[in-house]
Amino acid sequence: MTAPALEAIFREEWPRAVAILARVLGDLALAEDAVQDAFAKALERWPRDGTPRSPGAWIVTTARNRAIDRIRRERTFARKAELLARLEVISTDEDADVSTIPDDRLALVFTCCHPALAVDARIALTLREVGGLATNGIARAFLVAEPTMAQRLVRAKRRLRETGIPFRIPPDEVLPERVADVLRVLYLVFNEGYAATTGDELVRRDLCAEAIRLAKLLCVLLPDEPEALGLLALLLLQDSRRDARIAPDGELVLLADQDRSLWDRDEIGEGLHVLRRAESFRRPGPYQLQAAIAAGHAEGTDLATIAAVYDALVAVDPSPVARLNRAVAIALAGDAETGLALVDELEGLDGYPYRHAARADLLRRLGRAEEAAESYRTALALTDNAPERRFLERRLAELGRSGEHREQPSG
Amino acid sequence: MRYALLVYGDQSAWAGLEGAEATRRRAESMPRWLTLFEEMAKADPGVAGRELVAASEAKVVRVVDGERVVTDGPFAETKEQLGGLFVTTLPDLDEAIRIAALVPTAETGSLEIRPVVER
Structure with missing residues (x-):
């Protein structure tokens, strides 16, 4: 058996075995140690003797035996008998079908x-x-x-x-x-x-x-939790843009400027599919709505529609960060004045660099270069992330060059 | 697992009330206390609980350089004082949180859950 195949089995069987032992023993640390021992033994045995017919059952049984050894060796006697008795419920059949063990x-x-x-x-x-x-x-x-x-x-x-x-x-x-x-x-x-x-x-x-x-x-x-599906969809859709969001020189690339040929089409397809399944429950929630926004960007939906999804998101999640994102979406959809007013009325985000960066961007779009520069500086003072700093510094420098030039808002 | 549930509240708010008003408030919250005691006894028939006399009546004892020093009042001048406590054996922390949330004064003060060290 190859090392990656072994690793795949380990990753699959690890939580199952830890969970079974932890439930029986009521002690996660002891469970983990026993399972770790079983995996070490598998690593030694399997390449030599071949992979057992039911790797999961082999791991659980071996971990059970290792737990018994560990408990016997323990010096404190108080819990010994009780823990050993509890381990009796685990089958000693190495060939058992793992799907019969409660998950x-x-x-x-x-x-x-x-x-x-x-x-x-x-x-x-x-x-x-x-x-x-x-x-x-x-x-x-x-x-x-x-x-x-x-x-x-x-x-x-x-x-x-x-x-x-x-x-x-x-x-x-x-x-x-x-x-x-x-x-x-x-x-x-x-x-x-x-x-x-x-x-x-x-x-x-x-x-x-x-x-x-x-x-x-x-x-x-x-399986009946649409927000779990919503989260999965959101992660897939965000991950699909991973290669496009950092330029070869390490610079951050904003969504609007990304090379869409670098987006992972398969991952987008998977994300959209999962999102449809989540939405079929008709129980919207914050992750599903964020996934819907990410899906909108992936499918090239117009910015006004995306801004409308932000309205729904703020209705279920009225946090300042969600409201900031909605304000930016409204601005990008063409109404920078309203977006700016909404950013300015947010409270509790003074230490959040993205609030100042967003405000700076909106001011820049409105041609208010001096105020924009001030907000870029505030944002810079609040972030240590190198590519983000370089991005903000670049924008700040551009402001100086373009002077009072009035840039039309995009979208 | 054994837990101590420490009941914190602003006792000076009680002290400031007229006698009749204090009695009325107590009577008002009584059904909820009875519900709590019932739930606690159901979860652990051996539950123990006591209300403490106002913290303003407390004596603080310390031994400094071998000398006994006794002072009045609570050790720390905080608004929330320890007003009572329960010690109860419950299956787990989630159950302790559920019970603690049933204490009527959890709405005005707070409940601190402290697992008891077992040796």
């Missing part, structure tokens, strides 16, 4: 994204436990040292245990908000790979691919 992966997802954990801990845990990513890979993706990331994971697992964060699917009355928490974590994982432009491009690309893979898994686990 606990959804419970695992909810546990990793529990709101009692810090956001960065949720992200790290989700990538480790659900995504099956190695600690050093997660550390590289988030530009932190491996021991730092290992610490973060250890603390998160300790917190799960010490505060009694449950390992189960939340009850109906809190399910919608908990689903929203999960979707947010996956969106943040994607954004980490998409928005930031520092670090290894390949690592960041992998992170986006991982977010998409996890969103697909979530759609399988939550």
Whole structure:
């Protein structure tokens, strides 16, 4: 068996095995250690003896046995007998059909994204436990040292245990908000790979691919949740523009200036297909609407129609950032005066560089160069992202050259 | 898992009320307290809970260089004071959050959930 094929099995079977052990043991750290042992054993055995008939069942059974060994070796006796008894429920049949084992992966997802954990801990845990990513890979993706990331994971697992964060699917009355928490974590994982432009491009690309893979898994686990489909559609549609949004010289390219031949047509097609499925539920939500906007750009929909979708988005998500995006959409659709007025009435975004950059752009379009320059400077003072800084500096320099030249708004 | 649910609130708001008004408010919130006690007993028959006398009546004891120092009033001058506490065994944090949200004063003050260290 080739290494990539082995890796594919590992990534598929990891969350399933961790989830089963974690449910039975009620301890994620112990579950992860046992599964890690089982994978190490697989890596040693499979290339020599051949891949077992049911790799998933082999992993679960081996992890169960490894957990028994680990618990026996533990010095504290208090929980020993109880934990060993719990492990009895797991089948010892290595050839069992893995689909007969109850699927606990959804419970695992909810546990990793529990709101009692810090956001960065949720992200790290989700990538480790659900995504099956190695600690050093997660550390590289988030530009932190491996021991730092290992610490973060250890603390998160300790917190799960010490505060009694449950390992189960939340009850109906809190399910919608908990689903929203999960979707947010996956969106943040994607954004980490998409928005930031520092670090290894390949690592960041992998992170986006991982977010998409996890969103697909979530759609399988939550088949009746249109927002999960909406998120997946949004990620696919954004990812389809990845190659067009950074120029070969590393500069940021705005949507309107992107070379559309660089957009990934297959990914757009997949995104549109998923969005249609989400919309067939007739239960719109923020991710579906953002996906609809991304779809509008992909299909070349006129900007007035796109601005109208922003109206619907602000109705379900009246956050200042959503309202800022709506204001920009209205301006791009031809009404820069109204867009500017809407940007100016936003509160609580003074420290948000995109607000000042957007305001600067609208002022530039309206020919108010001096005020535009001031807003570009404010935006510059608020961002450290190198390509974004270069973009803003370029715009600022252009203002100086064009003087009071009045540029017509596009669209 | 054992949790302490610490009930924080602005006790000076109570202290400022006329006797009749305080009685009326207490009577008003009583059905909700009874619902809470019922839910808590259902979740854990062994639940323990106590209301504390106003923080303004508190004594603070410290030992400084071997000397006992006793001062009046709460240690920290914050608006929200500890007004009572429950200790209860619940299956998990989600259940503790559900119960805590049933405490009537959670609307005006706050509930702090602290898992109890078990050794």
